[in-house]
Amino acid sequence: MKKLLTEWLAWGFRVALGVIFIVAAIPKIVDPKAFAWSISYYHMIPQDLINALAICLPMIELLAGVFLVVGVANRASLLLVSGMLVVFIIAIISAMVRNLDISCGCFSPGAKGKAMTTSTLTWDIVWLAMAVHAMIFDRERLSLGAALRRRRHGSKGATA
Amino acid sequence: MPSVLRIPLIALALALVFAGVGLGVNKLRGALPLVAPLPYESDCPEKIDTSPTVSAARAIKLLTDKAVAFIDVREEEAFKRQHLPGARSMPMSFTMPPTADEVAPLKKYRAVVVYCDTPEDRMARMQAERLRKHGLSAVKVLAGGIGAWRKAAGVKAPVVPKGSGDGDDDGDDDDPLSKKLGTGTGSGTGTGTGSGTGTAP
Numbered sequence: 193m194k195k196l197l198t199e200w201l202a203w204g205f206r207v208a209l210g211v212i213f214i215v216a217a218i219p220k221i222v223d224p225k226a227f228a229w230s231i232s233y234y235h236m237i238p239q240d241l242i243n244a245l246a247i248c249l250p251m252i253e254l255l256a257g258v259f260l261v262v263g264v265a266n267r268a269s270l271l272l273v274s275g276m277l278v279v280f281i282i283a284i285i286s287a288m289v290r291n292l293d294i295s296c297g298c299f300s301p302g303a304k305g306k307a308m309t310t311s312t313l314t315w316d317i318v319w320l321a322m323a324v325h326a327m328i329f330d331r332e333r334l335s336l337g338a339a340l341r342r343r344r345h346g347s348k349g350a351t352a
Numbered sequence: 353m354p355s356v357l358r359i360p361l362i363a364l365a366l367a368l369v370f371a372g373v374g375l376g377v378n379k380l381r382g383a384l385p386l387v388a389p390l391p392y393e394s395d396c397p398e399k400i401d402t403s404p405t406v407s408a409a410r411a412i413k414l415l416t417d418k419a420v421a422f423i424d425v426r427e428e429e430a431f432k433r434q435h436l437p438g439a440r441s442m443p444m445s446f447t448m449p450p451t452a453d454e455v456a457p458l459k460k461y462r463a464v465v466v467y468c469d470t471p472e473d474r475m476a477r478m479q480a481e482r483l484r485k486h487g488l489s490a491v492k493v494l495a496g497g498i499g500a501w502r503k504a505a506g507v508k509a510p511v512v513p514k515g516s517g518d519g520d521d522d523g524d525d526d527d528p529l530s531k532k533l534g535t536g537t538g539s540g541t542g543t544g545t546g547s548g549t550g551t552a553p
Contacts, residue, residue, distance in 0.1 A: 247374050
């Protein structure tokens, strides 16, 4: 029973993280320039790489989020999301240490975003914990990838 | 391939493919050049304090108090067009903070009220913090800046020559375009002194 609960919890975390990343990615894709400004406020990335990051990162967030929701390459997607969260956490801590008065750019890039607070950091840590839990306990429940695999193996078995 | 390496490699491959999709979509949209033609120059991102503020109504009363100094941190042109009666100009500069010599005359005042015309009184707060660093303790910010004073005192915004590009940005001009461009073309009537500096009534 406990094992079952843990597995469903892992599924819940995976889907929740997927939704969070999709929601976070959309405004950045809609307004990449504002996101580029958000990145620049951190003063961590060379100027020449800011635009490339502003173009690529939201799409990685979006597609990783979609993969998590539908359940494709679960562990790899969770690892990818965890990696991004680690980078975000480092960036937020760095900004806080340097006393920068900026918004994190997580959900509303540019000047529209709310100012960064310790809760921003806390949420990222919570999401990272959720991703790690899902990575360990995910048993591919309601997973499109697993369903396709089962179907392929089934059809192979039928032809053999 | 060992299973320990399999998942990180798949994750890396996914990241590269997703990034490629991002680049492709961006190219189709033509949204952003891959390398910014100009560097991103963010204005001073240091944390600004939540300085104690003075309301416009209170400021009007304080204007008659000789022991209170009013500091205008807007550009000199804006100061010349209009400023609070008796205020002195000390434009906020990111690169040149006020010197000790500039601050010294303010030490004789009981309180200093700083104002600007930027959203959330940002410039005034920054300048207030710099003045405090010079040892001034009673430095306050006029909440809402010169725009709030105009409203409270019933003073109209001065007429700004078209194309000057340095109008007030306090959002109380009549022309909505001026709000956007910061080239105040309101119907105010600034009064000029003999030296040509617009002063408050």
